Amino acid sequence: MTHVEDELYSQPECWIRAAQEAGRHAGALPAAGERVAIVGCGTSYFMAQAAAVLRESAGQGETDAFPASEFPPGRSYDRVLALTRSGTTTEVLELLEQLKGHARTAAITADPDTPVLHAADDLVVLDFADERSVVQTRFATSALTLLRTHFGLHTDAVVADARTALSTALPTELVECTQFTFLGRGWTVGLANEAGLKMREASLSWTEAYPAMEYRHGPISITTRSTATWTLGPAPAGLAEQVRATGGLWIEGVLDPLAELVRAQRLAVAVAAARGLDPDRPRHLTRSVILAPSGEA
Numbered sequence: 001m002t003h004v005e006d007e008l009y010s011q012p013e014c015w016i017r018a019a020q021e022a023g024r025h026a027g028a029l030p031a032a033g034e035r036v037a038i039v040g041c042g043t044s045y046f047m048a049q050a051a052a053v054l055r056e057s058a059g060q061g062e063t064d065a066f067p068a069s070e071f072p073p074g075r076s077y078d079r080v081l082a083l084t085r086s087g088t089t090t091e092v093l094e095l096l097e098q099l100k101g102h103a104r105t106a107a108i109t110a111d112p113d114t115p116v117l118h119a120a121d122d123l124v125v126l127d128f129a130d131e132r133s134v135v136q137t138r139f140a141t142s143a144l145t146l147l148r149t150h151f152g153l154h155t156d157a158v159v160a161d162a163r164t165a166l167s168t169a170l171p172t173e174l175v176e177c178t179q180f181t182f183l184g185r186g187w188t189v190g191l192a193n194e195a196g197l198k199m200r201e202a203s204l205s206w207t208e209a210y211p212a213m214e215y216r217h218g219p220i221s222i223t224t225r226s227t228a229t230w231t232l233g234p235a236p237a238g239l240a241e242q243v244r245a246t247g248g249l250w251i252e253g254v255l256d257p258l259a260e261l262v263r264a265q266r267l268a269v270a271v272a273a274a275r276g277l278d279p280d281r282p283r284h285l286t287r288s289v290i291l292a293p294s295g296e297a
Helices: 004-006 011-021 023-028 044-056 088-099 136-151 155-169 187-201 239-246 257-275
Strands: 035-039 063-067 079-083 102-110 121-127 179-184 206-211 227-231 249-252
Touching: 004 257, 011 023, 011 136, 011 155, 011 239, 011 257, 023 121, 023 136, 035 088, 044 063, 044 079, 044 136, 079 088, 088 102, 136 257, 155 257, 179 187, 179 257, 187 206, 187 257, 239 249
Parallel strands: 035 063, 035 079, 079 102, 102 121, 179 206, 179 227, 227 249
Antiparallel strands: none
């Protein structure tokens, strides 16, 4: 078993622990009524997208999500929350340093013995969800579970669905597809983006992700008999029929969307195996992006 497989299969237990620890970290996490920005890079940015929509939908306050490198200068927030598994990502650390004295900052990380310890005002450590793999799975979903719990949106049913996602066979025809499209609505747009990223990282697949209602506005034109279109959460009325009419494979998520993401993680590993790829060694990627200071070669 690869590192990424071992880690993705441990997610139900990690989610249980993340939910249990949410109360202990409440002081470091956004308080109701605060104006908040959530930032990250790659997978962490997509989790930030999901968390921002969840927080607003729970009536907790205005919440934006940005890649750390695209944080709007001069915009005012009560708190900025950074998601960073490694605690070493250059763009995140630079942003946290820039925000000192301007906004309260916090970081959710897997490793406290990294520069993020000194860069953020508050630190939440999910070391039990740390990973050896380059491809993120359990840390990202555990961080989102922590936030869902903090927002009052997590239930035991989510963990049960994750166990189902890990124990139920994937449709055999999925692995044979050559192109994958993931769709979401609301908070699951971020999950769709993340599902697409997993497929690209682990299996080098041609993968796209869209808000579900946008799929009719052009992207459906690429759908063929070798395309899989997968919704994370309920689909817009009539879309399944339109996709099937193209000859494409339609997969509608029936589990909690975070559990559906786990199924997509499994698919990424399965497609990698079918193509003779090692998902623990994704092409051109490292566990953390650490850039040389400006002016250095």
